[in-house]
Amino acid sequence: MLTRRSLIIGAASAGIFGANFAVGRNASASDSSNTPQGGLISTYKLGPVTLHCYMAPSASAVVTTQIIETPNQLHVIDTQFIQGLAMEARAYIDSLGKPVAGVYLSHWHPDHLLGAYQFADLPFITTADVRADCVKYKETFVKRKSQFGDTSPLVLPAGTLSTGEQDWDGFQVLVSQINDCESEHTLTFHLPEIGLMIVQDLMFNNAHAFPLGSHSNWINKLREIRETEGLKLLGCGHGLPATSGAITDSIAYLEFQKAVFGNQKDAESATSALMAEFPKFEGQSSLRFVENLYK
Numbered sequence: 001m002l003t004r005r006s007l008i009i010g011a012a013s014a015g016i017f018g019a020n021f022a023v024g025r026n027a028s029a030s031d032s033s034n035t036p037q038g039g040l041i042s043t044y045k046l047g048p049v050t051l052h053c054y055m056a057p058s059a060s061a062v063v064t065t066q067i068i069e070t071p072n073q074l075h076v077i078d079t080q081f082i083q084g085l086a087m088e089a090r091a092y093i094d095s096l097g098k099p100v101a102g103v104y105l106s107h108w109h110p111d112h113l114l115g116a117y118q119f120a121d122l123p124f125i126t127t128a129d130v131r132a133d134c135v136k137y138k139e140t141f142v143k144r145k146s147q148f149g150d151t152s153p154l155v156l157p158a159g160t161l162s163t164g165e166q167d168w169d170g171f172q173v174l175v176s177q178i179n180d181c182e183s184e185h186t187l188t189f190h191l192p193e194i195g196l197m198i199v200q201d202l203m204f205n206n207a208h209a210f211p212l213g214s215h216s217n218w219i220n221k222l223r224e225i226r227e228t229e230g231l232k233l234l235g236c237g238h239g240l241p242a243t244s245g246a247i248t249d250s251i252a253y254l255e256f257q258k259a260v261f262g263n264q265k266d267a268e269s270a271t272s273a274l275m276a277e278f279p280k281f282e283g284q285s286s287l288r289f290v291e292n293l294y295k
């Protein structure tokens with residue numbers, strides 16, 4: 001098992017704050033280190049609560065696992081795409097030395113779910129709707145796992161999570177399900193007392209968004225979220241945690257993407273237009289889905 005010490009490599013010597021990570025609206029981390037597998041762990045202190053973000057390398061679409069640490073507990077959101085990265089995220093979580101009260105799945109997409117096998121001993125839950133999405137798309141998971149040569153058992157979450165107000169170790173948490181944006185159902189986790197919201201794939205920070213779902217509805221939902229009072233830190237599904245100003249950037253990105261799909265004649269020219277407008281963005285592999293829009 002990896003220890004925390006073995007996971008942490010000095011951020012300065014690893015040069016993680018290269019051009020791609022310096023742009024945009026990244027929140028300032030109190031600590032940040034890269035990992036042996038090319039992941040990046042960054043931590044953000046919000047009074048008594050700490051957000052730890054495990055972010056996969058670019059080859060795994062900078063997908064995140066968010067860890068919310070309260071004085072006595074950990075709550076984990078999303079489980080990575082690749083078993084090795086999920087294992088590394090799990091080792092880091094264990095190194096924090098606090099019980100994991102829950103592991104939550106924000107939406108059904110494989111890049112957030114397939115690593116769940118590494119968390120199979122913990123309570124793994126989502127809403128009934130997200131669970132139903134997982135069951136509906138089971139074949140997609142099986143296909144992806146075989147592409148990776150991943151022979152671990154597929155682990156799906158229980159559908160027992162309720163939306164609405166919850167209490168995590170004395171902190172108010174508002175769990176919401178937002179429908180028909182990047183995926184059919186996406187969960188957000190808002191801790192209003194400390195100004196933290198985990199929005200996962202409603203926002204891609206300095207990274208290309210999957211061109212999926214309803215752009216108009218997605219943009220409208222982000223406009224609603226932008227009105228939330230007191231937001232200081234946003235946990236995004238891809239890319240580093242962001243400041244609230246990143247919501248405006250995400251809306252602008254989605255509006256540009258929507259316009260490109262309206263005015264470019266094929267997938268190749270649409271992809272080139274997006275890469276030309278956002279040359280420093282991570283997650284270029286997410287744009288392979290552009291092809292589906294032109295079939």
Ligand SMILES: [Zn+2]
Pocket residue numbers: 063109111112201237238
């Ligand atoms: Zn995703």
